Amino acid sequence: MQWIEEHWQAIALVLLGGGIWWLLPRSVSRRRIGPLAASLVGGYMLARLFPADSPVGESFLFFTFAGAALLCAILMITNRNPVYAALWFALATLCVCGLFWLQFAPFLAAATVIVYAGAIVVTFVFVIMLAQQSGATAYDQRSRQPLLATIGAMLLLSLLINMMLASSPDDLQVAAQRPTATAAAGALSVPPDQQSIAHAPMRGLGRSLFGDYLFAVELAGTLLLVATIGAIAIAPRRSRGTL
């Protein structure tokens, strides 16, 4: 028991990475339930590294959304069928939107659902329909360098976790108790009676977008226009070839 607590983070990383490595597509088909459960347990152990004192309801919602996001993401990157992968990606998007909602970003949650699940995933499914009509293919049945990729990714994750552990909790608390400092500096966006993002999230975001970031919003609109023209120019015509 002592040993487990000493090596808590390493055990969690090995469970998560080993589960993903086992699930990545290979020429032989393998059992999926066990490694999936192992990765979920690893993710839960990683979350337990940071004890939180949030209320029970919020904690329950967080673990539901975060666990579902982890599950859908793992199933997405390990699925052999691109269509199923796109659908798991849509579910992962919905779970991330739940996490946005928990963090006082309801507009962002709605926008992400509309843009990702409504537009991007549909476009992906359309392209899969156009490009891969023959069904199962050889290159979907095998992954490239699964062991090296998993080990490298887990090293990156442990680096990020240790950075979070090394940052003292006082930094975050000081930042959280200082709501007016940045608001006073950029007084255009947030009036003094609405300094908290929990108070009026939509209104504050709108003021911030069309006050502080007006030029950037115009630039983003231009970017969308340019991307539209570029996509139409790049996409192959029917008259020149077949699709």
Next chain:
Amino acid sequence: MTGDVERYLMVGAILFVLGAIGFLTRRNLILMVLSAELMLHGVSLSLVTFGRVHNNFQGQAFTIFILTVAACEAGLALALVLALYQKSKTLDIDFWSDLREPGLPSHRVAEQAEELAFVEPPPAEYPHLTPAGREPKAKQLAASKRS
């Protein structure tokens, strides 16, 4: 509050890393683009969490711009994928490995042998409908076969 914040950052980090694994290991062009979108989700979640910690809207505004750029990126990437598919008739990224520097060792020697052994699953069996209507005369049948 503090541990709560770091849990959200942890989920963002895990999503980013999972997207990275997908991008590195999958060989389907479409799935690689999809994994990049998963990495963007992780970054967006971290940005929203930072915005909540500092109690301002900069994180959320930044995430909206990420959303815009992700939509542009998906459109352009899928147009490129379609153009590449038209040239090669396959979505395999290894088809384009000729673009790399010449003379490097290939990591695909072991994989190619197994790939040759890949048997395509048999096509699905659909029920055959019995042809309806009057049976054509033998002379008409021969005429239609000849033409």
